[in-house]
Amino acid sequence: MKPQTINFRSKASQTMGDEEVQQAIEHVYTGFFKGRLVAAADTPDWEELRTKGKAIKDHTIAHLDYYLGLLADNVEKNGGSVFFAEDAEEARKHIIDLAHARNIKTVIKSKSMVSEEMALAESLNDEGIETVETDLGEYIIQLANETPYHLIAPAVHKSRKEVAELLDDDFKEGDRVPDATELTMMAREKLRGVFERADMSVTGVNFAVAESGSIALVTNEGNGRMSTTVPRVHVAVMGMEKIIPSIQDLSTMLRILIRSATGQRISTYVTMVNGARKPDEEEGPEEFHLVIMNNGRQKLLADPQMRESLNCIRCGACLNACPVYRKVGGHAYGWVYPGPIGAIVTPVMTGLKDASNLPAASSLCGACHDACPVKINIPRMLLELRYRSAEGSTDSAERTSSASERFVWKSWRIGMMGRKRFDYGAKLARLILRPLARNGWLRKSPPPISGWTSTRDFPLIAAGSLRSRLAKRRKKAKS
Amino acid sequence: MTDRAKFIASVTSSLGRSEVLSPSEEAADASTAVFENADTAKANADRAMSDASERSDTLTAQMAAMAATNGWKVHRAGNPEDAADLIASICEQKGAKSVLRSNHDVLSQIGVDSAVTNTGATLGVTEHDGENSEANIQDAKSAAFTADIGITGVDYAIAETGTVVLHPRSGLSRLVSLAPPTHIAVLRSGEVLDSLDELFAMERNDYLSGDLAGSMNLISGPSKTADIEGTTVTGIHGPLEVHLIILENG
Numbered sequence: 001m002k003p004q005t006i007n008f009r010s011k012a013s014q015t016m017g018d019e020e021v022q023q024a025i026e027h028v029y030t031g032f033f034k035g036r037l038v039a040a041a042d043t044p045d046w047e048e049l050r051t052k053g054k055a056i057k058d059h060t061i062a063h064l065d066y067y068l069g070l071l072a073d074n075v076e077k078n079g080g081s082v083f084f085a086e087d088a089e090e091a092r093k094h095i096i097d098l099a100h101a102r103n104i105k106t107v108i109k110s111k112s113m114v115s116e117e118m119a120l121a122e123s124l125n126d127e128g129i130e131t132v133e134t135d136l137g138e139y140i141i142q143l144a145n146e147t148p149y150h151l152i153a154p155a156v157h158k159s160r161k162e163v164a165e166l167l168d169d170d171f172k173e174g175d176r177v178p179d180a181t182e183l184t185m186m187a188r189e190k191l192r193g194v195f196e197r198a199d200m201s202v203t204g205v206n207f208a209v210a211e212s213g214s215i216a217l218v219t220n221e222g223n224g225r226m227s228t229t230v231p232r233v234h235v236a237v238m239g240m241e242k243i244i245p246s247i248q249d250l251s252t253m254l255r256i257l258i259r260s261a262t263g264q265r266i267s268t269y270v271t272m273v274n275g276a277r278k279p280d281e282e283e284g285p286e287e288f289h290l291v292i293m294n295n296g297r298q299k300l301l302a303d304p305q306m307r308e309s310l311n312c313i314r315c316g317a318c319l320n321a322c323p324v325y326r327k328v329g330g331h332a333y334g335w336v337y338p339g340p341i342g343a344i345v346t347p348v349m350t351g352l353k354d355a356s357n358l359p360a361a362s363s364l365c366g367a368c369h370d371a372c373p374v375k376i377n378i379p380r381m382l383l384e385l386r387y388r389s390a391e392g393s394t395d396s397a398e399r400t401s402s403a404s405e406r407f408v409w410k411s412w413r414i415g416m417m418g419r420k421r422f423d424y425g426a427k428l429a430r431l432i433l434r435p436l437a438r439n440g441w442l443r444k445s446p447p448p449i450s451g452w453t454s455t456r457d458f459p460l461i462a463a464g465s466l467r468s469r470l471a472k473r474r475k476k477a478k479s
Numbered sequence: 480m481t482d483r484a485k486f487i488a489s490v491t492s493s494l495g496r497s498e499v500l501s502p503s504e505e506a507a508d509a510s511t512a513v514f515e516n517a518d519t520a521k522a523n524a525d526r527a528m529s530d531a532s533e534r535s536d537t538l539t540a541q542m543a544a545m546a547a548t549n550g551w552k553v554h555r556a557g558n559p560e561d562a563a564d565l566i567a568s569i570c571e572q573k574g575a576k577s578v579l580r581s582n583h584d585v586l587s588q589i590g591v592d593s594a595v596t597n598t599g600a601t602l603g604v605t606e607h608d609g610e611n612s613e614a615n616i617q618d619a620k621s622a623a624f625t626a627d628i629g630i631t632g633v634d635y636a637i638a639e640t641g642t643v644v645l646h647p648r649s650g651l652s653r654l655v656s657l658a659p660p661t662h663i664a665v666l667r668s669g670e671v672l673d674s675l676d677e678l679f680a681m682e683r684n685d686y687l688s689g690d691l692a693g694s695m696n697l698i699s700g701p702s703k704t705a706d707i708e709g710t711t712v713t714g715i716h717g718p719l720e721v722h723l724i725i726l727e728n729g
Contacts, residue, residue: 027709055510063502065491072483084486136715137706155706163707180710188715195716196624211513212686222657222702222717228694229653230620240490247683248512248520251675262705265545266640266675269717270697272682278693280649282605282619294486302493 001088001119001147005334005346005355012361015329021157025149025329028156033320035263036371043259053256054374056249057311060210064301064310067210067243068292074213078275080288087295092118094291095202095235099129102233102287104200110219110227111135112204113151113314114237116336117295120202131202132194134223136187140166149330150338151316152261157329191223201227201285205238206313207253208290210245215290217271218258228273234285236273240292241310253313256373260315296349305384309344311374318368318378324361333358340368340378344385352389352398359385423465430461517687524684527677531635531669538638538671543725545641549700550713551723559589562726566630566663567594569722573661575627579603582650583632585665585726591630600627605652623654628661629718635681636666639674642699643723646692656698662718664698667726 004011015021040046060067072082085091095118099107107129109121121142124131133142137154141147143166148154155163164171164178167186178186203224207216215236217224228234244253250272258267277284300306319325319339330338334355335346343362347355359382368378384392391406393399401409415425436445437460445453452458464472480488491499503514515523531538547553556562566589570578578600580586595602603622623629631651635644643664647653656662672678678697685691702717713719 024708031705031709052510059502059511062494063500065487065494065496065499066501068487068490069483069499082483084482086482086486086489134716135706136704140706153706153709156709158707160708180707181712183707184704184712184715191716192624196620212683212691214691220703220705221715223715225653225657225696226716229657240486245511245513246515247686248515248676248679251679254675266549266642266697266699268549268698268700268703270642272695274691274693276693278648281647281693282649282652283616284647284653284693292486294489298489298493301490302495 001116001336003335003346003350003354005350005358007334008328008332008355008357008361011332011334012328015332016327020159021329022327024157024159025326028150028153028316028320029326032153032262032316033371036260036317036320037263039259039263039265042265043255046259049252049256050373050375052252053313054311056244056252057313057374060243060245061241061301061307061310064240064243067245068240070245071208071210071213071243072290072292074211075275075288075290076213078213078288080213080275080290083289083291085291085293085295088118088293091237091291091293091295092120092123095120095237096123096127096129098233098235098289099124099127099200102200104129104233106194106198107131107200107202108134108194108198108223108227108231109138110201110203110217110224111138111152111154112202112237113148113336114204114239114293115202116148117293118237120237132191132198134191134194134221134226135219136184136221139187139191143167147331147336150319151314153316195226195230198226198231200233200235201231202235202237203227205236205242205290206257207250208238208243209247209250210243212247212274214247214272214274216250216254217273218254218267218269219271220262220264220268222269224271225269228271229284231285233287233289234273234276235289235291237291237293240294240297241312257313257315260317260371260373299348300345303348306344306348306381308376309341309348309381311376312341312345313374315373317371317373318376321367321371323363323365323367328361332361340382341376344378344381347385347389352385352393353396353400356385356389356400359383359389423468426461426465430463433460512683515683517684520680520684520687523680527672527680530677531672534673535669535671538673539668539725539727541638542636542641542666542671543723545638546636546643546700546723547641549641550703551641551700551721554722554724556724556726559726562589562665562724563591563594565722565724566591566665567598569661569663570595570598570600570628573627573720575600575661577601577603577626578628578630579605579622579626579655579659580630581605581632581652581655583665585632585667586630589665589726595630604650605655606650619652620654623652623658626655626659628663629655629657629659630663630665631656633664633666633670635678636671637673637675637678637697638671640697640699642697644678645696645698647694647696648692653694653696656696657717660714660718661720661722662698663722663724665724665726668728
């Protein structure tokens with residue numbers, strides 16, 4: 001997927017002006033955010049679980065090279081094959097080639113953000129291989145030809161009427177809008193046929209267990225189970241950070257993931273897959289393929305300030321908690337990962353310069369840090385990225401400030417560092433600004449000062465500093 | 480260099496190292512269970528099992544309560560005859576024409592077959608004749624997609640989450656608990672584990688002793704979605720209705 005991060009402002013304003021969408025995304029707060037709070041309060045050792053989850057991920061990421069090797073060995077021991085993809089292009093090509101080689105006609109896709117990085121469904125369809133998203137939200141998004149709005153609720157911004165227009169070919173303006181149950185049953189009917197004829201599935205991976213070569217999939221709908229049951233070939237795609245070391249670690253990780261995502265104690269289905277079908281089973285895929293993708297994650301890994309972001313388990317809790325996400329919506333972030341965590345991984349993975357508005361779009365209130373099940377310090381990283389984008393970086397691909405802007409700030413810094421320089425600077429500023437001021441206020445001004453005065457007034461600098469006025473007074477008192 | 484070696488080498492260098500560092504050296508302070516040896520894993524698994532039988536009554540009661548909050552329709556059966564009656568009445572109530580069941584022991588023990596066929600429904604059993612021919616696979620698939628009800632036993636249940644655990648294998652197809660619109664699971668008291676910790680302790684022990692199943696499904700209620708306007712609807716891809724029959728002293 002090509003990043004559109006440069007359009008943050010225009011996309012954000014568009015969403016903020018859309019009353020219907022504003023109402024729809026409020027659900028992430030009333031539903032998911034509050035649900036998570038209740039679930040956390042109902043879990044007596046919640047804080048210990050978060051601490052443990054963070055420790056497991058810290059340990060895994062610190063030894064990611066070792067665990068990647070262990071995972072690949074064990075998937076192969078289970079009879080599966082592993083493909084390491086440096087970038088999305090390699091991963092996409094591998095999967096398309098595999099589909100052609102196996103003469104695949106129909107692919108069912110489960111929700112996977114990593115596959116969005118590859119724009120996989122679109123590419124497979126372009127190759128003439130029917131590829132259908134099976135998560136209901138993703139299915140709606142696919143019909144609408146859009147990208148997901150949220151990590152776990154991709155179609156949260158769509159109203160029932162819009163869904164009806166997409167699902168029901170006979171739906172006309174003015175018809176009674178079907179309720180959510182009727183719409184869901186329409187989708188069930190349509191997708192059943194697809195499940196029955198599918199010969200390949202592509203799923204994501206919630207956790208890959210290194211010691212046993214297993215993958216765990218969490219779904220409420222059951223499409224993950226269909227994907228690991230019906231087709232001949234199962235392809236699971238994962239970002240390289242999705243590893244945990246031990247089967248036993250799953251209990252902690254599942255608890256924090258699911259409670260943080262939807263507020264449930266557990267999702268309806270958790271499926272653990274240890275390779276292809278066993279010889280004595282009557283169904284299940286004959287082949288299991290695991291695709292492990294880097295695609296810029298190593299930039300996060302190599303950067304000590306940003307490495308922590310690889311602990312993310314993609315629950316979406318930071319999105320639901322974020323007052324900015326809830327206003328600007330998921331599409332404003334311009335790439336696969338929206339919200340506070342997206343404002344970190346997107347700029348680093350796709351380039352900070354175009355994405356510099358992402359880390360800026362935060363009040364640094366810290367709600368994301370509080371909500372994160374693995375305690376990722378998102379505000380710290382947002383600040384770091386702001387710093388790099390403004391002046392901290394010397395890399396022209398990261399820095400957004402212009403040479404003249406940096407010159408002004410440098411002069412400011414020098415000017416502020418000595419008494420005489422400060423007084424002189426203040427006098428100069430007053431001289432320049434006085435002709436523009438009316439009644440002591442600057443309300444309109446030419447560029448570059450207009451950058452300030454177009455939205456706010458600026459007070460005229462006082463005639464003299466406090467010190468000079470005090471000195472005058474003292475003189476007067478003496479005389 | 481292979482793709483794999485190149486990939487891992489770049490991860491190693493991103494971590495600021497020149498070669499892969501095996502983590503076992505700092506096992507002492509790691510929070511992951513990966514360093515626990517086979518003896519500890521076995522002791523954990525044994526404890527989980529003995530806990531399940533010693534605290535059977537408490538855990539079964541907790542399971543029944545949690546399952547109900549997940550959307551299972553929970554029934555208690557005092558003896559095998561009651562369980563068979565319950566199954567027959569669900570078949571009647573759903574007007575089931577075709578029923579599919581796994582070959583779990585508990586199902587033959589309660590005499591499911593006659594109970595179902597007496598309602599007039601046809602009954603299929605997901606048995607496997609050892610031949611993976613394309614025709615066999617297609618038959619199994621279409622049997623599951625056309626069945627009105629699927630009946631299974633359970634391998635374990637989890638009290639913490641109201642979950643039923645199934646390991647697909649010969650005689651227990653993956654689809655029988657998924658494709659039919661109604662699923663009935665029969666649980667014997669004494670098969671209820673305390674929490675996810677106990678389940679994964681047992682899975683880990685299975686893995687270390689070379690007995691890990693090909694896959695595992697945790698099922699906690701009917702298939703659900705809230706993807707349209709945040710309204711929860713049951714039955715998107717899996718069953719719309721799930722019944723849990725708890726057989727006492729089974």
